[in-house]
Amino acid sequence: MSDGFDLHICCMGAGYVGGPTMAVIAANCPKGVMGSVTCGPPVFVSIPIRDESITTWGGGGGERAIRVCVVDLSQKQIDAWNSPDLPIYEPGLVEVVEKCRGTNLFFSTDIDAEIELADVVFISVNTPTKTAGIGAGRAANVKNCELCARKIAEVSMGDKIVVEKSTVPVRTAEAVRRVLDCNEKGLRFQVLSNPEFLAEGTAIPDLMEPDRVLIGGVQSPEGLRAAETLASVYANWVPRERILTTNLWSSELAKLVANAFLAQRVSSINSISALCEATGANVSEITRAVGMDDRIGKRFLNSSIGFGGSCFQKDILNLVYLCETYGLRECAEYWNQVIIMNDYQKKRFSEKMVSTMFNTVTGKKIAILGFAFKKDTGDVRETPSMFVVRDLVHEQAKIHVYDPQVKREDMWIEMDYTCKMNAANHPGLEEAVTTSPDAYSACDGAHALAVLTEWDEFKDLDYERIYKSMAKPAFVFDGRNILDHDALRKVGFEVHAIGKPDPNKFSDL
Numbered sequence: 001m002s003d004g005f006d007l008h009i010c011c012m013g014a015g016y017v018g019g020p021t022m023a024v025i026a027a028n029c030p031k032g033v034m035g036s037v038t039c040g041p042p043v044f045v046s047i048p049i050r051d052e053s054i055t056t057w058g059g060g061g062g063e064r065a066i067r068v069c070v071v072d073l074s075q076k077q078i079d080a081w082n083s084p085d086l087p088i089y090e091p092g093l094v095e096v097v098e099k100c101r102g103t104n105l106f107f108s109t110d111i112d113a114e115i116e117l118a119d120v121v122f123i124s125v126n127t128p129t130k131t132a133g134i135g136a137g138r139a140a141n142v143k144n145c146e147l148c149a150r151k152i153a154e155v156s157m158g159d160k161i162v163v164e165k166s167t168v169p170v171r172t173a174e175a176v177r178r179v180l181d182c183n184e185k186g187l188r189f190q191v192l193s194n195p196e197f198l199a200e201g202t203a204i205p206d207l208m209e210p211d212r213v214l215i216g217g218v219q220s221p222e223g224l225r226a227a228e229t230l231a232s233v234y235a236n237w238v239p240r241e242r243i244l245t246t247n248l249w250s251s252e253l254a255k256l257v258a259n260a261f262l263a264q265r266v267s268s269i270n271s272i273s274a275l276c277e278a279t280g281a282n283v284s285e286i287t288r289a290v291g292m293d294d295r296i297g298k299r300f301l302n303s304s305i306g307f308g309g310s311c312f313q314k315d316i317l318n319l320v321y322l323c324e325t326y327g328l329r330e331c332a333e334y335w336n337q338v339i340i341m342n343d344y345q346k347k348r349f350s351e352k353m354v355s356t357m358f359n360t361v362t363g364k365k366i367a368i369l370g371f372a373f374k375k376d377t378g379d380v381r382e383t384p385s386m387f388v389v390r391d392l393v394h395e396q397a398k399i400h401v402y403d404p405q406v407k408r409e410d411m412w413i414e415m416d417y418t419c420k421m422n423a424a425n426h427p428g429l430e431e432a433v434t435t436s437p438d439a440y441s442a443c444d445g446a447h448a449l450a451v452l453t454e455w456d457e458f459k460d461l462d463y464e465r466i467y468k469s470m471a472k473p474a475f476v477f478d479g480r481n482i483l484d485h486d487a488l489r490k491v492g493f494e495v496h497a498i499g500k501p502d503p504n505k506f507s508d509l
Protein backbone atom coordinates (compact mmCIF):
# COMPACT_ATOMS: atom_id res chain seq x y z
CA MET A 1 0.00 0.00 0.00
CA SER A 2 1.25 3.47 -0.81
CA ASP A 3 2.01 5.58 2.22
CA GLY A 4 0.65 8.62 0.40
CA PHE A 5 3.93 10.38 -0.19
CA ASP A 6 5.08 11.13 -3.72
CA LEU A 7 8.78 11.50 -3.01
CA HIS A 8 10.83 9.84 -0.27
CA ILE A 9 14.03 11.45 0.92
CA CYS A 10 16.54 9.74 3.20
CA CYS A 11 19.45 11.65 4.70
CA MET A 12 22.43 9.71 6.04
CA GLY A 13 23.94 11.69 8.93
CA ALA A 14 21.86 13.42 11.63
CA GLY A 15 24.40 16.08 12.60
CA TYR A 16 24.60 19.88 12.41
CA VAL A 17 23.77 19.77 8.70
CA GLY A 18 21.58 16.69 8.21
CA GLY A 19 19.15 17.52 11.03
CA PRO A 20 18.40 21.20 10.34
CA THR A 21 18.55 20.84 6.54
CA MET A 22 16.08 17.98 6.43
CA ALA A 23 13.82 19.66 8.99
CA VAL A 24 13.62 22.74 6.76
CA ILE A 25 12.93 20.64 3.65
CA ALA A 26 10.14 18.84 5.52
CA ALA A 27 8.72 22.11 6.82
CA ASN A 28 8.57 23.70 3.38
CA CYS A 29 7.31 20.79 1.32
CA PRO A 30 3.76 19.51 1.03
CA LYS A 31 3.14 17.00 3.78
CA GLY A 32 0.15 15.09 2.50
CA VAL A 33 -3.07 15.14 4.48
CA MET A 34 -4.20 12.65 7.09
CA GLY A 35 -6.70 10.19 5.64
CA SER A 36 -9.54 8.85 7.76
CA VAL A 37 -8.65 5.61 9.41
CA THR A 38 -10.57 3.42 11.76
CA CYS A 39 -7.68 1.42 13.13
CA GLY A 40 -3.96 0.84 12.75
CA PRO A 41 -1.30 3.44 12.06
CA PRO A 42 -2.31 6.75 10.45
CA VAL A 43 -2.55 6.69 6.68
CA PHE A 44 -1.49 9.75 4.75
CA VAL A 45 -3.21 10.79 1.56
CA SER A 46 -1.18 13.20 -0.51
CA ILE A 47 -2.57 16.46 -1.79
CA PRO A 48 -3.45 15.98 -5.49
CA ILE A 49 -0.56 16.73 -7.83
CA ARG A 50 -1.27 19.83 -9.88
CA ASP A 51 2.13 20.14 -11.49
CA GLU A 52 2.96 16.84 -13.19
CA SER A 53 6.27 18.13 -14.46
CA ILE A 54 8.58 17.35 -11.58
CA THR A 55 11.36 16.89 -14.11
CA THR A 56 10.76 20.19 -15.90
CA TRP A 57 12.35 23.53 -15.16
CA GLY A 58 10.17 26.50 -14.25
CA GLY A 59 7.41 26.94 -11.70
CA GLY A 60 7.51 26.00 -8.07
CA GLY A 61 7.90 22.57 -6.57
CA GLY A 62 4.40 21.36 -7.40
CA GLU A 63 2.24 19.79 -4.73
CA ARG A 64 4.10 16.56 -4.30
CA ALA A 65 3.97 15.28 -0.77
CA ILE A 66 7.47 14.64 0.49
CA ARG A 67 8.52 12.36 3.33
CA VAL A 68 11.92 12.98 4.85
CA CYS A 69 13.79 10.59 7.13
CA VAL A 70 17.16 11.33 8.72
CA VAL A 71 19.18 8.25 9.65
CA ASP A 72 22.34 7.83 11.67
CA LEU A 73 24.54 5.08 13.06
CA SER A 74 24.33 6.68 16.49
CA GLN A 75 21.28 5.58 18.49
CA LYS A 76 22.00 8.34 21.04
CA GLN A 77 21.88 10.99 18.33
CA ILE A 78 18.62 9.68 16.87
CA ASP A 79 17.02 9.34 20.31
CA ALA A 80 17.87 12.99 20.98
CA TRP A 81 16.33 14.08 17.66
CA ASN A 82 13.17 12.20 18.67
CA SER A 83 13.08 13.89 22.09
CA PRO A 84 12.27 17.46 23.24
CA ASP A 85 16.01 17.92 23.96
CA LEU A 86 17.54 18.07 20.46
CA PRO A 87 21.22 17.10 20.14
CA ILE A 88 22.25 20.53 18.84
CA TYR A 89 21.41 24.07 19.85
CA GLU A 90 20.30 26.23 16.95
CA PRO A 91 17.88 29.16 17.30
CA GLY A 92 14.49 28.30 15.76
CA LEU A 93 15.32 24.62 15.21
CA VAL A 94 13.01 23.17 17.87
CA GLU A 95 10.02 24.97 16.39
CA VAL A 96 10.72 23.66 12.88
CA VAL A 97 11.31 20.10 14.07
CA GLU A 98 8.19 20.08 16.22
CA LYS A 99 6.11 21.31 13.30
CA CYS A 100 6.99 18.29 11.16
CA ARG A 101 8.28 15.46 13.30
CA GLY A 102 6.00 12.43 13.01
CA THR A 103 4.16 13.96 10.05
CA ASN A 104 6.65 14.09 7.19
CA LEU A 105 9.91 14.25 9.16
CA PHE A 106 11.32 11.18 10.86
CA PHE A 107 14.56 10.20 12.61
CA SER A 108 15.65 6.58 12.61
CA THR A 109 18.52 4.13 12.94
CA ASP A 110 16.86 1.72 10.52
CA ILE A 111 19.26 2.79 7.79
CA ASP A 112 18.68 -0.11 5.39
CA ALA A 113 14.90 0.22 5.33
CA GLU A 114 14.97 3.99 4.91
CA ILE A 115 17.49 3.85 2.05
CA GLU A 116 15.42 1.23 0.30
CA LEU A 117 12.28 3.36 0.65
CA ALA A 118 13.98 6.51 -0.65
CA ASP A 119 13.98 8.00 -4.14
CA VAL A 120 16.65 10.49 -3.12
CA VAL A 121 19.43 9.72 -0.62
CA PHE A 122 21.49 12.56 0.82
CA ILE A 123 24.96 11.83 2.21
CA SER A 124 25.50 14.32 5.03
CA VAL A 125 28.16 12.63 7.10
CA ASN A 126 31.26 14.12 8.71
CA THR A 127 34.38 14.51 6.55
CA PRO A 128 37.05 15.53 9.08
CA THR A 129 40.71 16.18 8.39
CA LYS A 130 42.67 12.94 8.25
CA THR A 131 44.66 12.27 11.41
CA ALA A 132 46.90 9.49 10.05
CA GLY A 133 48.23 8.11 6.78
CA ILE A 134 48.71 9.89 3.47
CA GLY A 135 47.83 13.58 3.73
CA ALA A 136 47.41 13.42 7.53
CA GLY A 137 46.61 16.83 9.00
CA ARG A 138 45.45 18.22 5.64
CA ALA A 139 43.46 15.85 3.44
CA ALA A 140 39.76 15.35 4.16
CA ASN A 141 38.79 11.88 5.28
CA VAL A 142 36.02 10.76 2.93
CA LYS A 143 35.76 7.29 4.46
CA ASN A 144 32.23 7.94 5.76
CA CYS A 145 31.04 9.05 2.31
CA GLU A 146 32.38 5.89 0.73
CA LEU A 147 30.76 3.76 3.45
CA CYS A 148 27.43 5.45 2.72
CA ALA A 149 27.80 4.78 -1.01
CA ARG A 150 28.59 1.13 -0.28
CA LYS A 151 25.56 0.85 1.98
CA ILE A 152 23.30 2.42 -0.65
CA ALA A 153 24.59 0.02 -3.32
CA GLU A 154 24.14 -2.92 -0.97
CA VAL A 155 20.58 -2.36 0.21
CA SER A 156 18.91 -0.61 -2.73
CA MET A 157 16.39 -2.55 -4.78
CA GLY A 158 15.60 0.28 -7.20
CA ASP A 159 17.28 3.21 -8.99
CA LYS A 160 17.99 6.28 -6.82
CA ILE A 161 19.41 9.76 -6.85
CA VAL A 162 22.37 10.07 -4.48
CA VAL A 163 23.18 13.58 -3.28
CA GLU A 164 26.54 14.59 -1.83
CA LYS A 165 25.67 17.11 0.88
CA SER A 166 28.93 16.65 2.81
CA THR A 167 31.83 18.95 1.98
CA VAL A 168 34.27 16.84 0.00
CA PRO A 169 37.42 17.14 -2.11
CA VAL A 170 36.66 17.91 -5.76
CA ARG A 171 36.04 14.70 -7.77
CA THR A 172 34.72 12.72 -4.80
CA ALA A 173 31.51 12.19 -6.78
CA GLU A 174 33.54 10.09 -9.18
CA ALA A 175 34.45 7.70 -6.35
CA VAL A 176 30.86 7.66 -5.08
CA ARG A 177 29.61 6.90 -8.60
CA ARG A 178 32.10 4.06 -9.10
CA VAL A 179 31.17 2.43 -5.79
CA LEU A 180 27.46 2.70 -6.62
CA ASP A 181 28.01 1.29 -10.11
CA CYS A 182 29.53 -1.85 -8.61
CA ASN A 183 26.10 -3.01 -7.43
CA GLU A 184 25.26 -6.42 -8.83
CA LYS A 185 21.57 -5.69 -9.39
CA GLY A 186 21.93 -3.61 -12.54
CA LEU A 187 20.64 -0.53 -10.69
CA ARG A 188 21.37 2.92 -12.07
CA PHE A 189 22.22 5.75 -9.69
CA GLN A 190 22.51 9.45 -10.47
CA VAL A 191 25.03 11.31 -8.33
CA LEU A 192 24.51 15.00 -7.55
CA SER A 193 26.59 17.46 -5.56
CA ASN A 194 24.54 19.80 -3.38
CA PRO A 195 26.92 21.42 -0.89
CA GLU A 196 25.49 23.17 2.14
CA PHE A 197 26.29 26.81 2.91
CA LEU A 198 24.49 27.26 6.24
CA ALA A 199 26.44 28.77 9.13
CA GLU A 200 25.90 27.50 12.65
CA GLY A 201 23.91 29.79 14.89
CA THR A 202 21.92 31.02 11.87
CA ALA A 203 21.17 27.64 10.27
CA ILE A 204 17.41 28.08 10.17
CA PRO A 205 17.30 31.53 8.53
CA ASP A 206 20.15 30.46 6.21
CA LEU A 207 18.16 27.42 5.11
CA MET A 208 14.83 29.24 4.91
CA GLU A 209 16.27 32.02 2.76
CA PRO A 210 19.48 30.77 1.20
CA ASP A 211 21.61 33.10 -0.92
CA ARG A 212 21.77 30.22 -3.35
CA VAL A 213 21.23 26.49 -3.66
CA LEU A 214 23.95 24.85 -5.69
CA ILE A 215 23.29 21.61 -7.56
CA GLY A 216 26.03 19.95 -9.57
CA GLY A 217 25.25 17.03 -11.83
CA VAL A 218 26.37 15.06 -14.84
CA GLN A 219 25.44 16.93 -18.00
CA SER A 220 23.51 14.00 -19.54
CA PRO A 221 19.72 13.77 -19.96
CA GLU A 222 19.52 11.47 -16.89
CA GLY A 223 21.85 13.74 -14.89
CA LEU A 224 19.86 16.84 -15.78
CA ARG A 225 16.60 15.09 -14.86
CA ALA A 226 18.04 14.14 -11.49
CA ALA A 227 19.21 17.72 -10.91
CA GLU A 228 15.72 18.94 -11.77
CA THR A 229 14.11 16.51 -9.32
CA LEU A 230 16.26 17.97 -6.55
CA ALA A 231 15.74 21.53 -7.77
CA SER A 232 11.99 21.06 -7.64
CA VAL A 233 12.22 20.03 -3.97
CA TYR A 234 13.99 23.32 -3.13
CA ALA A 235 11.66 25.24 -5.43
CA ASN A 236 8.93 24.70 -2.84
CA TRP A 237 10.40 27.70 -1.02
CA VAL A 238 13.53 28.93 -2.80
CA PRO A 239 13.06 31.25 -5.81
CA ARG A 240 14.16 29.52 -9.00
CA GLU A 241 16.74 32.19 -9.82
CA ARG A 242 18.60 31.25 -6.65
CA ILE A 243 18.89 27.59 -7.62
CA LEU A 244 22.11 27.23 -9.59
CA THR A 245 23.10 24.19 -11.56
CA THR A 246 26.66 23.42 -12.59
CA ASN A 247 28.77 20.44 -13.46
CA LEU A 248 29.70 18.15 -10.58
CA TRP A 249 33.26 19.34 -10.13
CA SER A 250 32.39 23.04 -10.05
CA SER A 251 29.81 22.38 -7.37
CA GLU A 252 32.19 20.37 -5.18
CA LEU A 253 34.98 22.90 -5.58
CA ALA A 254 32.76 25.99 -5.14
CA LYS A 255 32.01 24.91 -1.58
CA LEU A 256 35.70 24.82 -0.65
CA VAL A 257 36.32 28.12 -2.43
CA ALA A 258 33.44 29.88 -0.63
CA ASN A 259 34.85 28.88 2.75
CA ALA A 260 38.39 29.77 1.73
CA PHE A 261 37.28 33.27 0.64
CA LEU A 262 35.31 33.83 3.86
CA ALA A 263 38.14 32.65 6.10
CA GLN A 264 40.59 34.73 4.08
CA ARG A 265 38.63 37.87 4.97
CA VAL A 266 38.86 37.04 8.65
CA SER A 267 42.60 36.37 8.43
CA SER A 268 43.08 39.53 6.38
CA ILE A 269 41.40 41.78 8.94
CA ASN A 270 43.13 39.94 11.80
CA SER A 271 46.51 40.63 10.25
CA ILE A 272 45.54 44.30 10.16
CA SER A 273 44.45 44.17 13.81
CA ALA A 274 48.04 43.38 14.79
CA LEU A 275 49.25 46.39 12.82
CA CYS A 276 46.59 48.57 14.49
CA GLU A 277 47.78 47.55 17.95
CA ALA A 278 51.33 48.48 16.95
CA THR A 279 50.45 51.85 15.46
CA GLY A 280 47.47 53.27 17.35
CA ALA A 281 45.00 52.79 14.49
CA ASN A 282 41.60 51.31 15.37
CA VAL A 283 40.56 48.16 13.52
CA SER A 284 36.83 48.95 13.79
CA GLU A 285 37.43 52.28 12.06
CA ILE A 286 39.47 50.53 9.39
CA THR A 287 36.68 48.00 8.85
CA ARG A 288 34.10 50.76 8.50
CA ALA A 289 36.22 52.78 6.10
CA VAL A 290 37.19 49.80 3.98
CA GLY A 291 33.85 47.98 4.10
CA MET A 292 31.90 50.98 2.77
CA ASP A 293 33.53 50.32 -0.56
CA ASP A 294 30.86 48.18 -2.22
CA ARG A 295 33.51 46.20 -4.01
CA ILE A 296 34.85 45.05 -0.65
CA GLY A 297 31.65 44.98 1.39
CA LYS A 298 31.25 45.25 5.14
CA ARG A 299 30.30 41.70 6.12
CA PHE A 300 32.72 39.18 7.55
CA LEU A 301 35.34 41.72 8.55
CA ASN A 302 35.04 41.38 12.32
CA SER A 303 38.45 41.11 13.81
CA SER A 304 38.59 38.37 16.47
CA ILE A 305 40.81 35.92 18.31
CA GLY A 306 40.73 33.91 15.09
CA PHE A 307 38.18 31.78 13.31
CA GLY A 308 37.11 28.39 14.60
CA GLY A 309 34.44 25.83 13.81
CA SER A 310 34.39 22.52 12.07
CA CYS A 311 34.57 23.94 8.56
CA PHE A 312 37.03 26.73 7.78
CA GLN A 313 40.27 25.12 8.88
CA LYS A 314 39.28 21.68 7.57
CA ASP A 315 38.10 22.97 4.21
CA ILE A 316 41.10 25.23 3.60
CA LEU A 317 43.46 22.39 4.50
CA ASN A 318 41.48 20.28 2.06
CA LEU A 319 41.98 22.96 -0.63
CA VAL A 320 45.68 23.24 0.19
CA TYR A 321 46.10 19.49 -0.09
CA LEU A 322 44.21 19.41 -3.39
CA CYS A 323 46.49 22.11 -4.81
CA GLU A 324 49.53 20.11 -3.70
CA THR A 325 48.10 16.94 -5.18
CA TYR A 326 47.81 18.67 -8.55
CA GLY A 327 51.38 20.00 -8.26
CA LEU A 328 50.27 23.61 -7.63
CA ARG A 329 52.74 24.45 -4.85
CA GLU A 330 52.37 28.24 -4.99
CA CYS A 331 48.56 27.97 -4.86
CA ALA A 332 48.84 25.62 -1.87
CA GLU A 333 51.15 28.04 -0.04
CA TYR A 334 48.87 30.98 -0.81
CA TRP A 335 45.84 29.38 0.85
CA ASN A 336 47.87 27.86 3.67
CA GLN A 337 48.80 31.39 4.72
CA VAL A 338 45.16 31.92 5.81
CA ILE A 339 45.65 29.14 8.37
CA ILE A 340 49.07 30.39 9.45
CA MET A 341 47.59 33.84 10.06
CA ASN A 342 44.77 32.33 12.09
CA ASP A 343 47.17 30.34 14.28
CA TYR A 344 49.21 33.51 14.80
CA GLN A 345 46.12 35.44 15.89
CA LYS A 346 45.13 32.86 18.52
CA LYS A 347 48.69 32.67 19.87
CA ARG A 348 49.08 36.45 19.83
CA PHE A 349 46.02 36.80 22.05
CA SER A 350 47.15 34.39 24.78
CA GLU A 351 50.68 35.80 24.71
CA LYS A 352 49.30 39.29 25.13
CA MET A 353 47.26 38.19 28.13
CA VAL A 354 50.35 36.80 29.82
CA SER A 355 52.65 39.72 29.00
CA THR A 356 50.04 42.27 30.11
CA MET A 357 49.56 40.52 33.43
CA PHE A 358 53.19 41.17 34.41
CA ASN A 359 54.53 38.18 32.46
CA THR A 360 52.98 35.63 34.78
CA VAL A 361 49.58 34.07 35.25
CA THR A 362 50.80 31.20 37.39
CA GLY A 363 48.20 30.48 40.06
CA LYS A 364 46.03 33.41 38.95
CA LYS A 365 42.31 32.87 38.42
CA ILE A 366 41.22 33.81 34.90
CA ALA A 367 37.59 33.88 33.78
CA ILE A 368 36.93 32.71 30.24
CA LEU A 369 33.59 33.99 28.98
CA GLY A 370 32.56 31.86 26.03
CA PHE A 371 33.92 28.58 24.82
CA ALA A 372 31.79 27.94 21.70
CA PHE A 373 33.43 28.84 18.38
CA LYS A 374 30.80 31.57 17.83
CA LYS A 375 27.60 32.75 19.48
CA ASP A 376 24.27 30.92 19.28
CA THR A 377 25.80 27.47 19.10
CA GLY A 378 27.10 24.94 21.58
CA ASP A 379 29.59 23.64 19.01
CA VAL A 380 33.20 23.66 20.19
CA ARG A 381 34.94 22.05 17.24
CA GLU A 382 38.20 23.94 16.54
CA THR A 383 37.02 26.73 18.82
CA PRO A 384 39.69 29.43 19.25
CA SER A 385 38.84 29.59 23.00
CA MET A 386 40.32 26.15 23.40
CA PHE A 387 43.75 27.28 22.19
CA VAL A 388 43.74 30.22 24.59
CA VAL A 389 42.75 27.88 27.44
CA ARG A 390 45.49 25.44 26.40
CA ASP A 391 48.14 28.18 26.44
CA LEU A 392 46.96 29.46 29.84
CA VAL A 393 47.02 25.94 31.26
CA HIS A 394 50.63 25.69 30.13
CA GLU A 395 51.24 28.92 32.08
CA GLN A 396 49.63 27.27 35.13
CA ALA A 397 46.70 29.66 35.44
CA LYS A 398 43.50 28.64 37.22
CA ILE A 399 40.83 28.84 34.56
CA HIS A 400 37.10 29.21 35.07
CA VAL A 401 35.05 28.81 31.91
CA TYR A 402 31.48 29.97 31.46
CA ASP A 403 29.52 29.40 28.26
CA PRO A 404 25.71 29.44 28.10
CA GLN A 405 25.49 26.45 25.73
CA VAL A 406 28.66 24.39 25.98
CA LYS A 407 28.60 21.17 27.97
CA ARG A 408 31.66 20.47 30.12
CA GLU A 409 31.89 16.99 28.60
CA ASP A 410 32.06 18.43 25.05
CA MET A 411 34.79 20.86 26.11
CA TRP A 412 36.95 17.97 27.33
CA ILE A 413 36.29 15.85 24.25
CA GLU A 414 37.46 18.69 21.98
CA MET A 415 40.47 19.58 24.19
CA ASP A 416 41.55 15.97 23.94
CA TYR A 417 40.80 15.50 20.21
CA THR A 418 42.39 18.71 18.94
CA CYS A 419 44.91 19.74 21.63
CA LYS A 420 45.74 16.22 22.81
CA MET A 421 45.23 17.52 26.33
CA ASN A 422 43.50 15.26 28.84
CA ALA A 423 43.59 14.32 32.51
CA ALA A 424 45.89 11.37 31.78
CA ASN A 425 48.66 13.36 30.12
CA HIS A 426 48.04 16.53 32.20
CA PRO A 427 47.56 15.47 35.84
CA GLY A 428 45.50 18.10 37.65
CA LEU A 429 43.87 19.35 34.44
CA GLU A 430 40.31 18.85 35.74
CA GLU A 431 41.10 21.16 38.68
CA ALA A 432 43.04 23.68 36.54
CA VAL A 433 40.03 24.19 34.23
CA THR A 434 36.75 24.58 36.07
CA THR A 435 33.38 25.29 34.47
CA SER A 436 31.19 27.91 36.14
CA PRO A 437 27.38 28.09 36.18
CA ASP A 438 27.35 31.80 35.30
CA ALA A 439 29.61 34.70 34.38
CA TYR A 440 29.59 36.21 37.87
CA SER A 441 30.96 33.14 39.61
CA ALA A 442 33.53 32.68 36.83
CA CYS A 443 34.78 36.24 37.46
CA ASP A 444 34.60 36.19 41.26
CA GLY A 445 38.15 36.72 42.58
CA ALA A 446 39.65 36.59 39.07
CA HIS A 447 42.62 38.67 37.96
CA ALA A 448 41.28 38.86 34.43
CA LEU A 449 38.26 38.09 32.34
CA ALA A 450 38.53 37.24 28.67
CA VAL A 451 35.57 37.38 26.30
CA LEU A 452 36.23 34.68 23.74
CA THR A 453 32.76 34.14 22.25
CA GLU A 454 30.51 37.04 21.24
CA TRP A 455 27.40 35.93 23.18
CA ASP A 456 24.97 38.86 23.46
CA GLU A 457 24.51 38.29 27.20
CA PHE A 458 28.15 39.29 27.82
CA LYS A 459 27.36 42.82 26.68
CA ASP A 460 24.75 43.29 29.40
CA LEU A 461 26.53 41.93 32.47
CA ASP A 462 26.73 44.07 35.60
CA TYR A 463 30.38 45.05 35.20
CA GLU A 464 30.40 47.19 38.34
CA ARG A 465 29.50 44.10 40.35
CA ILE A 466 32.11 42.06 38.47
CA TYR A 467 34.80 44.70 39.03
CA LYS A 468 34.14 44.75 42.76
CA SER A 469 34.49 40.97 42.96
CA MET A 470 37.80 40.81 41.06
CA ALA A 471 41.45 41.08 42.13
CA LYS A 472 43.06 44.43 41.24
CA PRO A 473 44.22 45.55 38.80
CA ALA A 474 41.24 43.95 37.07
CA PHE A 475 42.00 43.14 33.44
CA VAL A 476 39.51 42.71 30.60
CA PHE A 477 40.64 41.07 27.36
CA ASP A 478 37.92 41.47 24.78
CA GLY A 479 38.67 38.90 22.09
CA ARG A 480 35.54 39.80 20.13
CA ASN A 481 35.39 43.59 20.49
CA ILE A 482 31.82 43.46 21.78
CA LEU A 483 32.11 45.34 25.08
CA ASP A 484 31.87 49.07 25.74
CA HIS A 485 35.55 49.71 26.47
CA ASP A 486 35.19 53.33 27.55
CA ALA A 487 32.48 52.40 30.04
CA LEU A 488 34.59 49.57 31.43
CA ARG A 489 37.58 51.88 31.85
CA LYS A 490 35.36 54.29 33.78
CA VAL A 491 34.41 51.43 36.12
CA GLY A 492 38.13 50.85 36.72
CA PHE A 493 39.07 47.97 34.45
CA GLU A 494 42.25 47.87 32.42
CA VAL A 495 40.90 46.93 28.99
CA HIS A 496 42.71 45.30 26.09
CA ALA A 497 40.96 44.49 22.85
CA ILE A 498 41.76 43.25 19.36
CA GLY A 499 43.20 45.89 17.07
CA LYS A 500 42.30 48.75 19.44
CA PRO A 501 44.73 51.42 20.52
CA ASP A 502 45.88 51.20 24.11
CA PRO A 503 45.03 54.68 25.57
CA ASN A 504 48.06 54.52 27.85
CA LYS A 505 50.36 53.95 24.90
CA PHE A 506 48.92 56.13 22.14
CA SER A 507 47.33 59.53 22.06
CA ASP A 508 46.07 61.79 19.29
CA LEU A 509 48.48 64.42 18.00
Ligand SMILES: NC(=O)c1ccc[n+]([C@@H]2O[C@H](COP(=O)([O-])OP(=O)(O)OC[C@H]3O[C@@H](n4cnc5c(N)ncnc54)[C@H](O)[C@@H]3O)[C@@H](O)[C@H]2O)c1
Residues within 6 Å of the ligand: 012, 013, 014, 015, 016, 017, 018, 071, 072, 073, 074, 077, 124, 125, 126, 127, 144, 147, 148, 165, 166, 167, 168, 196, 197, 198, 199, 200, 310, 311
Ligand atom coordinates in the same frame (compact mmCIF):
# COMPACT_ATOMS: atom_id res chain seq x y z
N1 LIG B 1 28.56 22.11 10.53
C1 LIG B 1 28.32 22.99 9.57
O1 LIG B 1 27.99 24.14 9.82
C2 LIG B 1 28.45 22.59 8.12
C3 LIG B 1 27.95 23.47 7.14
C4 LIG B 1 28.06 23.10 5.80
C5 LIG B 1 28.63 21.89 5.45
N2 LIG B 1 29.11 21.06 6.42
C6 LIG B 1 29.64 19.75 6.00
O2 LIG B 1 28.58 18.78 6.15
C7 LIG B 1 29.10 17.52 6.56
C8 LIG B 1 28.45 17.10 7.87
O3 LIG B 1 28.82 18.04 8.86
P1 LIG B 1 28.14 18.04 10.30
O4 LIG B 1 28.64 19.24 11.01
O5 LIG B 1 26.67 17.83 10.15
O6 LIG B 1 28.77 16.71 10.95
P2 LIG B 1 28.33 16.02 12.30
O7 LIG B 1 29.54 15.36 12.84
O8 LIG B 1 27.56 16.96 13.15
O9 LIG B 1 27.28 14.89 11.84
C9 LIG B 1 27.63 13.81 11.03
C10 LIG B 1 26.77 12.62 11.42
O10 LIG B 1 26.98 11.58 10.47
C11 LIG B 1 26.87 10.35 11.15
N3 LIG B 1 27.48 9.29 10.33
C12 LIG B 1 28.80 9.10 10.07
N4 LIG B 1 28.94 8.05 9.25
C13 LIG B 1 27.70 7.57 8.99
C14 LIG B 1 27.19 6.50 8.20
N5 LIG B 1 28.03 5.71 7.52
N6 LIG B 1 25.87 6.30 8.15
C15 LIG B 1 25.03 7.10 8.85
N7 LIG B 1 25.44 8.13 9.61
C16 LIG B 1 26.76 8.35 9.68
C17 LIG B 1 27.57 10.61 12.47
O11 LIG B 1 27.18 9.65 13.45
C18 LIG B 1 27.11 12.03 12.78
O12 LIG B 1 25.97 12.05 13.62
C19 LIG B 1 30.62 17.70 6.64
O13 LIG B 1 31.17 17.31 5.42
C20 LIG B 1 30.78 19.20 6.83
O14 LIG B 1 32.01 19.68 6.35
C21 LIG B 1 29.01 21.37 7.75
Ligand SMILES: O=c1ccn([C@@H]2O[C@H](COP(=O)(O)OP(=O)(O)O[C@H]3O[C@H](CO)[C@@H](O)[C@H](O)[C@H]3O)[C@@H](O)[C@H]2O)c(=O)[nH]1
Residues within 6 Å of the ligand: 167, 196, 197, 198, 199, 200, 201, 259, 262, 266, 299, 300, 301, 302, 303, 304, 305, 306, 307, 308, 309, 310, 311, 312, 315, 373, 374
Ligand atom coordinates in the same frame (compact mmCIF):
# COMPACT_ATOMS: atom_id res chain seq x y z
O1 LIG C 1 33.81 38.59 10.65
C1 LIG C 1 33.97 37.47 11.14
C2 LIG C 1 33.16 36.37 10.82
C3 LIG C 1 33.42 35.14 11.42
N1 LIG C 1 34.43 35.01 12.30
C4 LIG C 1 34.70 33.70 12.92
O2 LIG C 1 34.80 32.74 11.90
C5 LIG C 1 34.34 31.46 12.37
C6 LIG C 1 33.32 30.88 11.40
O3 LIG C 1 32.14 31.65 11.46
P1 LIG C 1 30.91 31.41 10.48
O4 LIG C 1 31.39 31.34 9.10
O5 LIG C 1 29.88 32.40 10.80
O6 LIG C 1 30.37 29.99 10.99
P2 LIG C 1 30.39 28.51 10.38
O7 LIG C 1 29.24 27.80 10.96
O8 LIG C 1 31.75 27.92 10.52
O9 LIG C 1 30.05 28.69 8.81
C7 LIG C 1 31.03 28.64 7.80
O10 LIG C 1 31.32 27.30 7.46
C8 LIG C 1 30.17 26.55 7.03
C9 LIG C 1 30.62 25.12 6.86
O11 LIG C 1 31.23 24.86 5.66
C10 LIG C 1 29.63 27.17 5.77
O12 LIG C 1 28.51 26.44 5.31
C11 LIG C 1 29.25 28.62 6.04
O13 LIG C 1 28.78 29.24 4.85
C12 LIG C 1 30.46 29.36 6.57
O14 LIG C 1 30.12 30.70 6.94
C13 LIG C 1 33.81 31.71 13.77
O15 LIG C 1 34.77 31.35 14.72
C14 LIG C 1 33.56 33.20 13.80
O16 LIG C 1 33.62 33.76 15.09
C15 LIG C 1 35.23 36.09 12.64
O17 LIG C 1 36.15 35.97 13.44
N2 LIG C 1 34.98 37.30 12.04
